[in-house]
Structures are given as C-alpha cells and as structure tokens.
Amino acid sequence: MTTVVLKPGPPARTAHAFVYETLRRAILGGDLPLGYRLVQADIAAQLKVSITPVREALRDLAGAGLVRIDAHKGAIIRELDLSEVREIYELRRMLEPVSIRKAVERITDEELDRAARLRELMAAERDPGQWVELNRQFHAVFSDAARSPRLCAILTGLRDGAAVYVGLSLRGQERARREEADRDHRELLAAFRERRAEAAVEIAIRHLNSTMTAIEQLTRT
Numbered sequence: 001m002t003t004v005v006l007k008p009g010p011p012a013r014t015a016h017a018f019v020y021e022t023l024r025r026a027i028l029g030g031d032l033p034l035g036y037r038l039v040q041a042d043i044a045a046q047l048k049v050s051i052t053p054v055r056e057a058l059r060d061l062a063g064a065g066l067v068r069i070d071a072h073k074g075a076i077i078r079e080l081d082l083s084e085v086r087e088i089y090e091l092r093r094m095l096e097p098v099s100i101r102k103a104v105e106r107i108t109d110e111e112l113d114r115a116a117r118l119r120e121l122m123a124a125e126r127d128p129g130q131w132v133e134l135n136r137q138f139h140a141v142f143s144d145a146a147r148s149p150r151l152c153a154i155l156t157g158l159r160d161g162a163a164v165y166v167g168l169s170l171r172g173q174e175r176a177r178r179e180e181a182d183r184d185h186r187e188l189l190a191a192f193r194e195r196r197a198e199a200a201v202e203i204a205i206r207h208l209n210s211t212m213t214a215i216e217q218l219t220r221t
Contacts, residue, residue: 003039004032006046015053020060022047027066027077028167029129038067038075065161078164082219085165089212092158096208097201099146099155104197107145112193115141119185128174132167136160138185142192162211169214177214181207 009022023043026032040054047054058075061067067075118138125131136159143155170177184207191200 003042004036006043007031008047015049016056019043019047019049019053020057023057023061024064024066024133025127025129027061027129028132028163029127030167030171031129032077034077034079034168036077037073038077040074064163066164080165080168080215080219082216085162085212085215088158088162088165089208092155092162092208093205095151095155095158096204099143099148099151100200100204101197102146102148102151103142104192104195104200106147107142107192111141111145112189115189115192119182119189122178122185123182128167128170131170131178132163135166135181136163142188165215166211168218169211171218173214180210184210 004026006022006026009018009025012018012021023032023038032038038058040051040058043054044051058067058069062069062075066078068078069075115138118134118141122131122134122138125134139159140156143152143159146152184203188200188203188207191197191203
C-alpha cells in the first residue's frame, strides 16, 4: 500500500483538532481513496504529533461516518455503499421539505445573510474538502432555522453521513457540479428571502436528486 502524503490542515487549538481537520479534509477532498487504511504511526509521523491525538481523531471520524474501524485492519476510509447513500437521500427527500416549510416562516435576515456569505465562500473555495464543509454549513443554516431540535438533529446526522458522498459526487466533474450547486444555492436563497416555501422545496429536492445521480454515475464508470 502506497502511503498518501497528507496536506496539513489549518492550525488548531489542540493536536486532536488539528489531526481531525487534516484527515477530514483529505477524506472529503478525495486525497485519501475509498478503502484506504489509515495507519496511526504514519499519520503521527507525517503530522508530527503523538499517537494519542491520531487515535482520538480516528475515533471521531468513525463517529462522523467517514471511516470504519476494523478489529483487525484498524481505521479504513469508508467504501462507496450505494444502498446506504440511497437510504440517506431517500430520508432527506422525505424530511427536508418538512424542515424547509418550517424554516421559511422562521428564518431571520441575519441567518439569510450568513447563508449568503457561506455561498460566496464556496464560490471562491478551491479546496474540495473545505468546499464540502462549507456546503454542509450552508444547508445547516436552513435546518437550524426550522427551530425544530429533533428534526434538525436527524437532518444533521443524515447530512454528516452524506458528506463523504457529496465529495465523491465532485470527482471527475468538479467544475460542472460546483456550478450547478452554486446555481441551486442562489435560487434557494432567493426563494427563502421571498418566503416561497414550495419553490424552496422544489429546488432542494432537485439539488438532492442531482447529487444522487452523480454518485450513481460513479458506480457505472
């Protein structure tokens, strides 16, 4: 197995946070291939940290659904599981409309401005891993605005579980996918500002379907 050279993430307050962010970006950005085995000693040596923060970061990445822990092989980047991603997106298509209809009535101008700033950051971002994270934050603004804690928690879990697949959907067609996503995000923001709930629902469903289609196409190439 060839060792992947990691690009250190941004400085962090703790070694654990630094390792976690570095690995998360590498996974979401596609620098670490699906099925890749993460060797704690290699990661620690590359990032110049001890084994302990690496072990903690891998545990948290497993909790976020980005890696799986094998009793014999250790931490492994999650492979593409088409049945899982289909279930995630089926649930999102069911729940996002409920959340959106609530959020359209309750979202504040400050929250809309935050979503707009995140969209601008995404448009300028060149790192795929960071783009996926900004995308997650963008959509979280709207689910938070629904003011429905249980629904928000469920959607957050689904969105976190989908993050690695969103990164996958960019591969081989990053420019086209990002342009399409930016268009959807602009239209979604406009629908929210104009309080057009059903238009926002339609845009969100189209957005989810587009990502799912891109992921399915990867399995046929």
